[in-house]
Amino acid sequence: MWQKKKMIRTLSTPTRTFIILSAVCVILFILLNLQISAPFIHWLAGIDRAVMVVLNHDGGPCADHFWKTISSNMAWVPVGAALILSFAYYKKSLLISILIVVGIALTIVLADQISSSFLKPYFGRLRPSHNEEISSLLHYVGNYRGGRFGFVSSHSANAFGVLAFLAPVFRHKAATIVLFIWVCLVVYSRIYLGVHYPGDIVAGAILGVTVGTGVSIAMRAAYFKILDLKRKLAVMQGHRISIESSIVTVAIVATGLYLLFYNFSQAAPLPYTATRFLATL
Numbered sequence: 001m002w003q004k005k006k007m008i009r010t011l012s013t014p015t016r017t018f019i020i021l022s023a024v025c026v027i028l029f030i031l032l033n034l035q036i037s038a039p040f041i042h043w044l045a046g047i048d049r050a051v052m053v054v055l056n057h058d059g060g061p062c063a064d065h066f067w068k069t070i071s072s073n074m075a076w077v078p079v080g081a082a083l084i085l086s087f088a089y090y091k092k093s094l095l096i097s098i099l100i101v102v103g104i105a106l107t108i109v110l111a112d113q114i115s116s117s118f119l120k121p122y123f124g125r126l127r128p129s130h131n132e133e134i135s136s137l138l139h140y141v142g143n144y145r146g147g148r149f150g151f152v153s154s155h156s157a158n159a160f161g162v163l164a165f166l167a168p169v170f171r172h173k174a175a176t177i178v179l180f181i182w183v184c185l186v187v188y189s190r191i192y193l194g195v196h197y198p199g200d201i202v203a204g205a206i207l208g209v210t211v212g213t214g215v216s217i218a219m220r221a222a223y224f225k226i227l228d229l230k231r232k233l234a235v236m237q238g239h240r241i242s243i244e245s246s247i248v249t250v251a252i253v254a255t256g257l258y259l260l261f262y263n264f265s266q267a268a269p270l271p272y273t274a275t276r277f278l279a280t281l
Helices: 013-031 035-055 061-071 073-089 094-123 154-170 173-192 198-234 243-266
Strands: none
Touching (some): 013 198, 073 094, 073 173, 094 154
16 A cells, blocks of 8 residues: 555545545535526435335344344444454554554544534435435334434445545455445445435445545555654654654544544534525425
8 A cells, every 4th residue: 555655746546536536525515505406406306215215125123133233333343354454464564554543533533524513414404214205105223213414424424435445455356345345235224224315325425435535645645754754763863752652642632533523413504595405305
Protein backbone atom coordinates (compact mmCIF):
# COMPACT_ATOMS: atom_id res chain seq x y z
CA MET A 1 0.00 0.00 0.00
CA TRP A 2 2.71 2.43 1.00
CA GLN A 3 5.73 1.06 -0.80
CA LYS A 4 6.71 3.98 -3.02
CA LYS A 5 6.84 7.60 -2.03
CA LYS A 6 6.31 8.76 -5.60
CA MET A 7 2.70 7.56 -5.33
CA ILE A 8 2.08 10.52 -3.04
CA ARG A 9 3.79 13.07 -5.25
CA THR A 10 1.76 12.28 -8.35
CA LEU A 11 -1.94 12.30 -9.07
CA SER A 12 -2.41 8.59 -8.39
CA THR A 13 -5.46 6.52 -9.23
CA PRO A 14 -6.84 6.72 -5.64
CA THR A 15 -6.44 10.49 -5.74
CA ARG A 16 -8.27 10.78 -9.05
CA THR A 17 -10.97 8.46 -7.71
CA PHE A 18 -11.36 10.59 -4.60
CA ILE A 19 -11.66 13.78 -6.65
CA ILE A 20 -14.31 12.22 -8.90
CA LEU A 21 -16.30 10.82 -5.97
CA SER A 22 -16.13 14.13 -4.13
CA ALA A 23 -17.43 15.90 -7.23
CA VAL A 24 -20.27 13.36 -7.49
CA CYS A 25 -21.22 13.96 -3.84
CA VAL A 26 -21.25 17.74 -4.32
CA ILE A 27 -23.31 17.49 -7.52
CA LEU A 28 -25.84 15.14 -5.91
CA PHE A 29 -26.14 17.41 -2.88
CA ILE A 30 -26.77 20.43 -5.12
CA LEU A 31 -29.33 18.57 -7.24
CA LEU A 32 -31.24 17.50 -4.14
CA ASN A 33 -31.49 21.18 -3.18
CA LEU A 34 -32.67 22.56 -6.52
CA GLN A 35 -36.36 23.23 -7.09
CA ILE A 36 -36.01 22.18 -10.72
CA SER A 37 -35.03 18.66 -9.59
CA ALA A 38 -38.28 18.06 -7.69
CA PRO A 39 -40.16 16.06 -10.39
CA PHE A 40 -37.18 13.80 -11.01
CA ILE A 41 -36.62 13.26 -7.27
CA HIS A 42 -40.27 12.36 -6.74
CA TRP A 43 -40.04 9.89 -9.62
CA LEU A 44 -36.94 8.27 -8.09
CA ALA A 45 -38.65 8.16 -4.69
CA GLY A 46 -41.54 6.22 -6.18
CA ILE A 47 -39.15 3.66 -7.66
CA ASP A 48 -37.31 3.54 -4.34
CA ARG A 49 -40.51 2.68 -2.46
CA ALA A 50 -41.50 0.02 -5.01
CA VAL A 51 -38.09 -1.68 -4.84
CA MET A 52 -38.22 -1.49 -1.05
CA VAL A 53 -41.50 -3.43 -0.93
CA VAL A 54 -40.02 -6.10 -3.21
CA LEU A 55 -36.73 -6.53 -1.32
CA ASN A 56 -38.26 -6.44 2.15
CA HIS A 57 -40.03 -9.69 3.05
CA ASP A 58 -40.72 -12.09 5.90
CA GLY A 59 -38.08 -14.81 5.74
CA GLY A 60 -39.16 -16.55 8.93
CA PRO A 61 -37.67 -16.68 12.45
CA CYS A 62 -34.26 -17.95 11.34
CA ALA A 63 -33.87 -15.23 8.72
CA ASP A 64 -35.09 -12.62 11.19
CA HIS A 65 -32.45 -13.64 13.73
CA PHE A 66 -29.71 -13.79 11.07
CA TRP A 67 -30.36 -10.35 9.59
CA LYS A 68 -30.84 -8.76 13.00
CA THR A 69 -27.45 -10.13 14.07
CA ILE A 70 -25.80 -8.92 10.87
CA SER A 71 -27.22 -5.46 11.48
CA SER A 72 -25.99 -5.37 15.08
CA ASN A 73 -22.53 -4.65 16.45
CA MET A 74 -21.65 -8.28 15.74
CA ALA A 75 -21.37 -7.27 12.10
CA TRP A 76 -18.05 -5.59 12.90
CA VAL A 77 -16.36 -8.84 13.91
CA PRO A 78 -14.98 -9.26 10.34
CA VAL A 79 -13.38 -5.83 10.63
CA GLY A 80 -11.61 -7.03 13.77
CA ALA A 81 -10.43 -10.09 11.87
CA ALA A 82 -9.19 -7.82 9.07
CA LEU A 83 -7.21 -5.81 11.63
CA ILE A 84 -5.57 -8.97 12.97
CA LEU A 85 -4.65 -9.99 9.42
CA SER A 86 -3.22 -6.54 8.75
CA PHE A 87 -1.06 -6.79 11.88
CA ALA A 88 0.22 -10.18 10.71
CA TYR A 89 0.85 -8.87 7.18
CA TYR A 90 2.68 -5.77 8.38
CA LYS A 91 4.24 -7.39 11.44
CA LYS A 92 7.61 -5.76 10.71
CA SER A 93 6.11 -2.28 10.71
CA LEU A 94 4.29 -1.16 13.85
CA LEU A 95 3.78 2.24 12.26
CA ILE A 96 1.77 0.84 9.33
CA SER A 97 -0.35 -1.29 11.66
CA ILE A 98 -1.14 1.74 13.83
CA LEU A 99 -1.98 3.85 10.79
CA ILE A 100 -4.38 1.16 9.60
CA VAL A 101 -6.18 1.22 12.97
CA VAL A 102 -6.28 5.02 12.95
CA GLY A 103 -7.49 5.01 9.34
CA ILE A 104 -10.37 2.64 10.04
CA ALA A 105 -11.39 4.60 13.15
CA LEU A 106 -11.23 7.89 11.27
CA THR A 107 -13.20 6.48 8.35
CA ILE A 108 -16.00 5.25 10.59
CA VAL A 109 -16.10 8.47 12.63
CA LEU A 110 -16.29 10.69 9.54
CA ALA A 111 -18.76 8.52 7.60
CA ASP A 112 -21.00 8.04 10.63
CA GLN A 113 -21.03 11.67 11.71
CA ILE A 114 -21.52 13.13 8.23
CA SER A 115 -24.45 10.78 7.60
CA SER A 116 -26.06 10.87 11.06
CA SER A 117 -25.25 14.33 12.37
CA PHE A 118 -25.59 16.30 9.14
CA LEU A 119 -27.33 14.58 6.22
CA LYS A 120 -30.12 12.81 8.11
CA PRO A 121 -31.37 15.88 10.00
CA TYR A 122 -30.73 18.12 6.99
CA PHE A 123 -32.86 16.20 4.50
CA GLY A 124 -35.25 14.87 7.12
CA ARG A 125 -36.43 11.95 4.99
CA LEU A 126 -38.49 9.55 7.08
CA ARG A 127 -37.38 5.95 7.26
CA PRO A 128 -39.78 3.53 5.55
CA SER A 129 -40.68 2.23 9.02
CA HIS A 130 -41.90 5.72 9.95
CA ASN A 131 -43.55 6.56 6.64
CA GLU A 132 -47.30 5.91 6.92
CA GLU A 133 -47.61 5.45 3.15
CA ILE A 134 -45.42 2.37 3.14
CA SER A 135 -44.85 1.22 6.72
CA SER A 136 -47.89 -1.09 6.77
CA LEU A 137 -46.55 -2.97 3.72
CA LEU A 138 -43.24 -3.91 5.30
CA HIS A 139 -41.94 -6.70 7.49
CA TYR A 140 -40.16 -5.84 10.73
CA VAL A 141 -38.18 -7.82 13.28
CA GLY A 142 -39.54 -7.35 16.78
CA ASN A 143 -40.26 -3.75 17.69
CA TYR A 144 -37.21 -2.34 15.96
CA ARG A 145 -38.01 0.66 13.75
CA GLY A 146 -34.80 2.69 13.87
CA GLY A 147 -34.55 6.44 14.32
CA ARG A 148 -36.90 8.86 12.62
CA PHE A 149 -34.74 9.79 9.60
CA GLY A 150 -32.86 7.49 7.26
CA PHE A 151 -31.18 9.38 4.40
CA VAL A 152 -28.38 8.45 4.15
CA SER A 153 -27.74 5.04 5.72
CA SER A 154 -24.96 5.22 8.31
CA HIS A 155 -24.51 1.44 8.19
CA SER A 156 -23.92 1.67 4.45
CA ALA A 157 -21.57 4.65 4.75
CA ASN A 158 -19.52 2.98 7.49
CA ALA A 159 -19.32 -0.42 5.81
CA PHE A 160 -18.43 0.89 2.35
CA GLY A 161 -15.99 3.31 3.93
CA VAL A 162 -14.13 0.47 5.63
CA LEU A 163 -14.15 -1.50 2.36
CA ALA A 164 -12.72 1.44 0.41
CA PHE A 165 -10.01 1.94 3.03
CA LEU A 166 -8.99 -1.71 3.48
CA ALA A 167 -9.07 -2.81 -0.17
CA PRO A 168 -5.82 -0.98 -1.09
CA VAL A 169 -4.26 -2.07 2.20
CA PHE A 170 -4.40 -5.76 1.34
CA ARG A 171 -4.30 -5.47 -2.46
CA HIS A 172 -5.63 -9.02 -2.53
CA LYS A 173 -8.57 -9.98 -4.72
CA ALA A 174 -9.91 -12.70 -2.42
CA ALA A 175 -9.74 -10.46 0.67
CA THR A 176 -11.53 -7.66 -1.19
CA ILE A 177 -14.26 -10.04 -2.36
CA VAL A 178 -14.81 -11.30 1.19
CA LEU A 179 -15.04 -7.74 2.49
CA PHE A 180 -17.46 -6.84 -0.30
CA ILE A 181 -19.72 -9.79 0.55
CA TRP A 182 -19.68 -8.68 4.19
CA VAL A 183 -20.65 -5.14 3.16
CA CYS A 184 -23.52 -6.44 1.00
CA LEU A 185 -24.86 -8.49 3.91
CA VAL A 186 -24.69 -5.50 6.26
CA VAL A 187 -26.47 -3.09 3.94
CA TYR A 188 -29.17 -5.56 2.90
CA SER A 189 -29.90 -6.26 6.56
CA ARG A 190 -31.10 -2.66 6.86
CA ILE A 191 -33.60 -3.22 4.04
CA TYR A 192 -34.72 -6.55 5.50
CA LEU A 193 -35.35 -4.89 8.86
CA GLY A 194 -37.47 -2.27 7.11
CA VAL A 195 -35.48 0.74 8.28
CA HIS A 196 -33.81 1.90 5.06
CA TYR A 197 -34.79 2.41 1.44
CA PRO A 198 -32.42 1.11 -1.26
CA GLY A 199 -31.79 4.77 -2.13
CA ASP A 200 -30.53 5.37 1.42
CA ILE A 201 -28.11 2.48 0.93
CA VAL A 202 -26.81 3.71 -2.43
CA ALA A 203 -26.31 7.27 -1.17
CA GLY A 204 -24.56 5.92 1.93
CA ALA A 205 -22.29 3.79 -0.26
CA ILE A 206 -21.22 6.81 -2.32
CA LEU A 207 -20.47 8.77 0.84
CA GLY A 208 -18.61 5.86 2.45
CA VAL A 209 -16.40 5.10 -0.54
CA THR A 210 -15.55 8.80 -0.83
CA VAL A 211 -14.59 9.03 2.84
CA GLY A 212 -12.70 5.73 2.85
CA THR A 213 -10.71 6.66 -0.24
CA GLY A 214 -9.88 10.08 1.16
CA VAL A 215 -8.71 8.67 4.48
CA SER A 216 -6.63 6.03 2.68
CA ILE A 217 -4.85 8.77 0.73
CA ALA A 218 -4.32 10.80 3.92
CA MET A 219 -2.89 7.82 5.83
CA ARG A 220 -0.54 6.99 2.96
CA ALA A 221 0.70 10.57 2.91
CA ALA A 222 1.03 10.57 6.71
CA TYR A 223 3.15 7.42 6.53
CA PHE A 224 5.83 9.04 4.39
CA LYS A 225 5.66 12.30 6.33
CA ILE A 226 6.27 10.39 9.55
CA LEU A 227 9.18 8.50 8.02
CA ASP A 228 10.76 11.80 6.97
CA LEU A 229 10.19 13.22 10.45
CA LYS A 230 11.72 10.18 12.12
CA ARG A 231 14.81 10.44 9.92
CA LYS A 232 15.19 14.11 10.84
CA LEU A 233 14.69 13.40 14.54
CA ALA A 234 17.26 10.60 14.40
CA VAL A 235 20.04 13.10 13.74
CA MET A 236 18.92 15.52 16.45
CA GLN A 237 20.50 15.06 19.86
CA GLY A 238 18.12 14.83 22.82
CA HIS A 239 14.97 15.27 20.73
CA ARG A 240 13.79 11.73 20.23
CA ILE A 241 10.07 11.12 20.50
CA SER A 242 7.81 8.18 19.90
CA ILE A 243 5.90 8.76 16.68
CA GLU A 244 3.82 5.67 17.34
CA SER A 245 2.73 7.01 20.72
CA SER A 246 1.69 10.27 19.12
CA ILE A 247 -0.48 8.42 16.62
CA VAL A 248 -2.11 6.39 19.37
CA THR A 249 -2.88 9.65 21.17
CA VAL A 250 -4.55 11.01 18.02
CA ALA A 251 -6.62 7.82 17.76
CA ILE A 252 -7.76 8.14 21.37
CA VAL A 253 -8.70 11.80 20.89
CA ALA A 254 -10.63 10.96 17.69
CA THR A 255 -12.53 8.21 19.49
CA GLY A 256 -13.32 10.58 22.35
CA LEU A 257 -14.65 13.20 19.96
CA TYR A 258 -16.81 10.57 18.31
CA LEU A 259 -18.32 9.52 21.63
CA LEU A 260 -18.76 13.17 22.62
CA PHE A 261 -20.68 14.13 19.50
CA TYR A 262 -22.50 10.83 18.96
CA ASN A 263 -25.74 12.16 20.40
CA PHE A 264 -25.87 14.74 17.61
CA SER A 265 -27.16 11.96 15.38
CA GLN A 266 -30.47 12.24 17.21
CA ALA A 267 -30.71 15.97 16.57
CA ALA A 268 -33.92 17.48 15.21
CA PRO A 269 -34.01 18.34 11.51
CA LEU A 270 -32.93 21.75 10.36
CA PRO A 271 -35.63 24.34 9.58
CA TYR A 272 -37.59 23.36 6.47
CA THR A 273 -36.70 25.06 3.21
CA ALA A 274 -38.47 24.90 -0.13
CA THR A 275 -35.56 23.00 -1.61
CA ARG A 276 -35.63 20.08 0.86
CA PHE A 277 -37.82 17.62 -1.02
CA LEU A 278 -36.74 14.37 0.60
CA ALA A 279 -38.54 15.21 3.81
CA THR A 280 -41.84 14.98 1.93
CA LEU A 281 -41.11 11.77 0.02
